[in-house]
Amino acid sequence: MTWTAEEFPGVEWVEGSGDFIRFDPDRCSACARCVKVCLGDCFEIAEKKARVKSLEKCLECGACWFACTDGAIDFSWPPGGKGYRSLWG
Numbered sequence: 001m002t003w004t005a006e007e008f009p010g011v012e013w014v015e016g017s018g019d020f021i022r023f024d025p026d027r028c029s030a031c032a033r034c035v036k037v038c039l040g041d042c043f044e045i046a047e048k049k050a051r052v053k054s055l056e057k058c059l060e061c062g063a064c065w066f067a068c069t070d071g072a073i074d075f076s077w078p079p080g081g082k083g084y085r086s087l088w089g
């Protein structure tokens with residue numbers, strides 16, 4: 001459990017496992033789209049490349065994969081993972 005109820009009220013977290021985000025720095029143009037779309041604050045730009053800072057708060061949403069038009073991010077839904085699930089339906 002990486003999100004607390006205080007940080008994300010009304011949400012139950014079902015965390016997945018495995019290498020579900022793969023990053024190819026050779027394809028990264030440092031456009032920072034992944035940084036902007038990621039609600040989990042998982043990416044940062046350093047030395048003119050993106051890098052995964054931490055996946056602790058990754059929502060398993062795949063937005064970084066969609067946003068990266070350079071093909072530097074590959075994403076698959078993790079085994080057992082459901083990301084977040086709203087308790088309000």
Ligand code: SF4
Pocket residue numbers: 027028029030031032033034035049050067068069070071072073
């Ligand atoms: S969106 Fe893709 S190309 Fe742009 S900074 Fe992120 S990983 Fe690099």
Ligand code: SF4
Pocket residue numbers: 021037038039040041042043057058059060061062063064065
């Ligand atoms: S899957 Fe979603 S939360 Fe996880 S790193 Fe990508 S954009 Fe961020």
